[in-house]
Amino acid sequence: MITPANSSEMVLVRACKQVGLTYEDAALLRAHSASVYLLPRESTVARISSYEHQGVQAKASVAIARWLVEQDFPATEPLLDHAIEVDSSVVTFWRYYSQKGREKPPARALGLILRRLHGLRPPPFRLPAYQPLMGLLRALERPNVLGDDDRAWLKERAEFLIQQYYQLDSHLGVGFVHGDAYRGNTLWGPHGVLLGDWDEASVAPRELDLVNIYQGVRYGVSDDVFDEFTAAYGWDVREWSGFTVLREMRDLHTLTGFVRRSVAEPGAAEELRRRTESLRYPKPEAGVLWRSST
CATH class of the missing domain: 3.30.200.20 (Phosphorylase Kinase; domain 1)
Known part of the structure; x- marks a missing residue:
């Protein structure tokens, strides 16, 4: 109540x-x-x-x-x-849309929805251009639990990736994108799977929508899920030259909410430090699984 x-x-x-x-x-x-x-x-x-x-x-x-x-x-x-x-x-x-008793929608559903989204005619109103990592950079300027050294590293890394983003050579072209497309934003509706959370809808290279799901390696998601998504969409973004740039952008993008909440919420502070350390000092041989943001 x-x-x-x-x-x-x-x-x-x-x-x-x-x-x-x-x-x-x-x-x-x-x-x-x-x-x-x-x-x-x-x-x-x-x-x-x-x-x-x-x-x-x-x-x-x-x-x-x-x-x-x-x-x-x-x-x-x-x-x-x-x-x-x-x-x-x-x-x-x-x-x-109640999800009670239902598993998360499958990866193939997201792939099919994004294929359909990217084939739509342009909407009858102006969409903003996607602004990579602007939310993170703004959040880092506010009070948070990160030390000066970590904040400086994240800022420098973000600025580097932003520069790389504007040099990408898109294979799918620039157009209407969801901007935050991953399985966590899919829901079971009355007649199938729906895509929600349109707060980041914008104009960007369409590959932006395809990379987010592959960040699932941070949570232990198997290659079978990625292959299912790729088959449904009909093109493998992992073969594209800009894949690594967008995947690393996504890693930083997910820190934004934790930075904002870190002062007030101990759990958010702990996960922020955990993710930042794993990005700054990667240990490929061991790997560090991230915890969900929910």
């Missing part, structure tokens, strides 16, 4: 009151880059982003998802076609 004890809960309550949704039995589903709450009696999910982090993109994500649903594309559906602004936060409301 929600008894507003922290900033995200207070934002949730105020946003729900604005649109007449019941919030008393809200339950936190996830707190990372965005805070995600389930409103059980409304069969609705509320996503809370700050303007500093993803607020502008969160507002746009509603229009993007609505357009995709109208194209009969398997995207999660917004409950409201506009965002709610509460102080420095943006709240969007989405239809809830």
